[in-house]
Amino acid sequence: MTNEPRSHRLADLTWPEIHRLRAVAPVALIPLGACEQHGRGLAQRTDTTRAEAVADMVAERLSPSVVITPAVPVGLSEHHMAFPGTLTLTGPTLMAVVQELVTSLYRHGWRRVFVLTGHGGNNSAVDLSVSRLRADFQDLHIAWSGVTAVASDVTAELAQSRVRGHSCEIETSQAMFADPTLVQSGWLTRGSAALDDLEPAGRLSRGHPHIHFPQAYDVLSADGNLGDGRLADPEAGKRIITTVVDRVAAFLEGFIALPDRVPHPPVSDERALEAR
């Protein structure tokens, strides 16, 4: 086999190709998305497509070292259910999906797995799954991240709305770069973009960062978006996504270079006694 696989996507390959590829592809990457409302101008698959775009670019950058599973197209979107068409799993279901995909990869020999979620609503379930998997498979290196969060310094510089986060100028810019067919430019609106736009509960929630007071999106914004998609720009999207790809790829280079994970022996009573 040449060093260039025909595809990095497991679903596009035959089993003999995968058999040869896994010898030179130590990392498996699982993209997670959502099927949820994204304001008036963005398609419901926006988070899935952004995660998949980053995954493809990372795999190409590090080829042939990374394989990608199919993107999971539905996530935890309970907070968007008031809008037509949003689909949601429950937390235990998404955790089971993540754990069973990782277990499948483990059974085929992968010992380094990265979960990349394009949807922040999936974070808690991913974090719990990863901590369970670390305990269950003690020779597995497993890590996870969001997409936008990895470039938070860049997005802070580019953002214009005081309140933003969902289908805002930052997310819409990424969508324009990742796949322009996600965006209906003429339908983009300014959603709630300042604290004064919000109802009292929303204002309290958004006005106190790091205090968790979750609100449904129909309470936060009549159009379903926080921030102003009309300010989006594909060049900004390119800068954000390229930064995410650079940083995830840099992490994965270190991940690949790590020694194999070996189980730590339990702390013995003797050691604890000696430490006294």
Ligand SMILES: [Zn+2]
């Ligand atoms: Zn989104």
